[in-house]
Amino acid sequence: MDETDRRLVNRLQEGLPVSRRPFDExxxxxxxxxxxxxxxxxxLLDDKVLTRFGPMFxxxxxxxxxxxxxxxxxxxxxxxxxxxxxxxxxxxxNYERDHSLNMWFVLATERAEQAATVxxxxxxxxxxxxxxxxxxxxFYIGLKLAV
Amino acid sequence: xxxxQDALTDTAQHAEPIDAVDRQIIVATQAGLPLVAxxxxxxxxxxxxDVNDVLARVAAMQASGIIRRxxxxxxxxxxxxxxxxxxxxxxxxxxxxxxxxxxxxLDFVSHCYRRPRHLPLWPYNLFAMVHGCTQQDVDEKxxxxxxxxxxxxxxHEVLYSKRILKKTGLRLKG
Numbered sequence: 001m002d003e004t005d006r007r008l009v010n011r012l013q014e015g016l017p018v019s020r021r022p023f024d025e026x027x028x029x030x031x032x033x034x035x036x037x038x039x040x041x042x043x044l045l046d047d048k049v050l051t052r053f054g055p056m057f058x059x060x061x062x063x064x065x066x067x068x069x070x071x072x073x074x075x076x077x078x079x080x081x082x083x084x085x086x087x088x089x090x091x092x093x094n095y096e097r098d099h100s101l102n103m104w105f106v107l108a109t110e111r112a113e114q115a116a117t118v119x120x121x122x123x124x125x126x127x128x129x130x131x132x133x134x135x136x137x138x139f140y141i142g143l144k145l146a147v
Numbered sequence: 148x149x150x151x152q153d154a155l156t157d158t159a160q161h162a163e164p165i166d167a168v169d170r171q172i173i174v175a176t177q178a179g180l181p182l183v184a185x186x187x188x189x190x191x192x193x194x195x196x197d198v199n200d201v202l203a204r205v206a207a208m209q210a211s212g213i214i215r216r217x218x219x220x221x222x223x224x225x226x227x228x229x230x231x232x233x234x235x236x237x238x239x240x241x242x243x244x245x246x247x248x249x250x251x252x253l254d255f256v257s258h259c260y261r262r263p264r265h266l267p268l269w270p271y272n273l274f275a276m277v278h279g280c281t282q283q284d285v286d287e288k289x290x291x292x293x294x295x296x297x298x299x300x301x302x303h304e305v306l307y308s309k310r311i312l313k314k315t316g317l318r319l320k321g
Contacts, residue, residue: 020188041219049226053179053180100268105312131268134263138260
């Protein structure tokens, strides 16, 4: 990444206007043509420096829900349970963490009331208790990673 | 498994906060916005809509918070932020809103939420994700949170991720 890439990554995290030519202002600020700017964004995506570029949707405001869930999974069944959990399309992220609660996943459902149904189905499939940790208050979301 | 699928179908009948055209726009852009100089024109053409209608709908979804912003999502690891800790804190309930706001306003905290305790196993009610380039960097940031909470904190832990088991985004069915 060169200095222009760094400025571009920082700027792109802040958000673009909703307009017919949303890249013009950034291109101008960075002293690039719009085509050169778009090529850089595509390269940053291809190199996996950026995972995605576009609208960032909020599941809650779509009527759905995101919930964090944790499980205590026995060591000898860990990979089997991971597969049983990951098979659910509502499981968006799943991480192994270093704790007695050693599996942490995020459930994304299109309707808030579906979360309990999915949790019950996961408990039935895995024979592990799911600790449901829905957010009760949001203080901040959306780090800008400075580069 | 049948009962589970039936229950999902049943709850999908409820009133929608978006209409069918909004939904088309979401489905068409959830993998990303077209990387062209006039992306909403491209989107309008793809969906057979008027570009002004597309712009108005995207702006309305942003105003109502369905879209947080039109932006890039960086890969933490590729940018050198390889140490990512989920810090969890046990704060008296009557103080959590104030301390949650203060912790959430720290520039190195990406997500900050109040979540329920599950006693006795899980006494923590404040979650803050902390990202850094080195372990020392993250340790110093966690110490800043600890100092901010002071004696009001009755215990904390940091859970580091050992392995990503799955990672996908929000996926609406088309």
